[in-house]
Amino acid sequence: MDFEQDQTDASQFQQYKHKLEISYRKFLDYITPHIIPRWIATYIIIIIFMGRILVVEGWYIVCYTWAIFLLNMFLKFLTPKIDPSLEQDIQNDSVEAGTNKMDENDEDFKPFIRRLPEFRFWFKTTISTIVAIFCSLFSIFDIPVFWPILVAYFIILFFLTMRRQIQHMIKYRYLPFDLGKTKYGSK
Known part of the structure; x- marks a missing residue:
């Protein structure tokens, strides 16, 4: 009798989980095309988290970890899915081997495809901010640190990684944004 009851409870749980x-x-399908409202909601959550950190004056390690994670996600968002430096090395190896002779003026159109799409970037940003807020509710994560050093280290890390990313974008001539590009369609 108990076995049958366990089976029905398990199937009800599976049905509830499936629903x-x-x-x-x-x-997620409904909010996918609504880019601006999604990001506004995420910014509101970020402001709540930052306000909490400033008001309670603690959980700087949680905030620092969250910021490093966001920096990592932002770099993936700016980086193309196929790294042009690796692609160029492959082309150079094939030209040296004599298998593929390309003219320097022969460049195919290659659209910019992000390593981390916008929706996934938004989703991970929102979830990580919610997790950071959740972690800031528990005193076990409030590790005492000298926060100005964390801020200075993050600023240095941010500028160094962004400088490297911008140099990479200039060297391989790609732009991860639609700024100044021609738009076609109805007026």
């Missing part, structure tokens, strides 16, 4: 997954997917 919850379907609802979650519907919600």
Whole structure:
């Protein structure tokens, strides 16, 4: 008798889990095209988190870890899916081997495809901010540190990585944004 009851409880749980997954997917599908409202909601969550950190004057390690994670995600967002430096090395090796002779003026159009798409970047940013807020509720994560050093280290890290990324973008002539590009379509 208990075995049959366990089976029905398990199947009811599976049904409930399946309905919850379907609802979650519907919600994600619904909000996908609404880029600006999604980011506004995320910025509000970020402001709440930063306000909490400033008001309680603690959880600087949580904030630092969150900021490093966001920097990592931002770099993936700016980086092309196929690294042009690796592609150029492959082309150079094939030209040296004599298998592929390309003229220097022969450049194919290659659209910019991000390593981390915008939706995934938004999703990971939102989830990481919610996790950081959750972690800031527990005193176990409030490790005492001298926060100005963390801020200075993050600023240095940010400028060094962004300088390297911008040099990479200039060297391989790609622009991860649609600024100044021709738009076609109806007026």
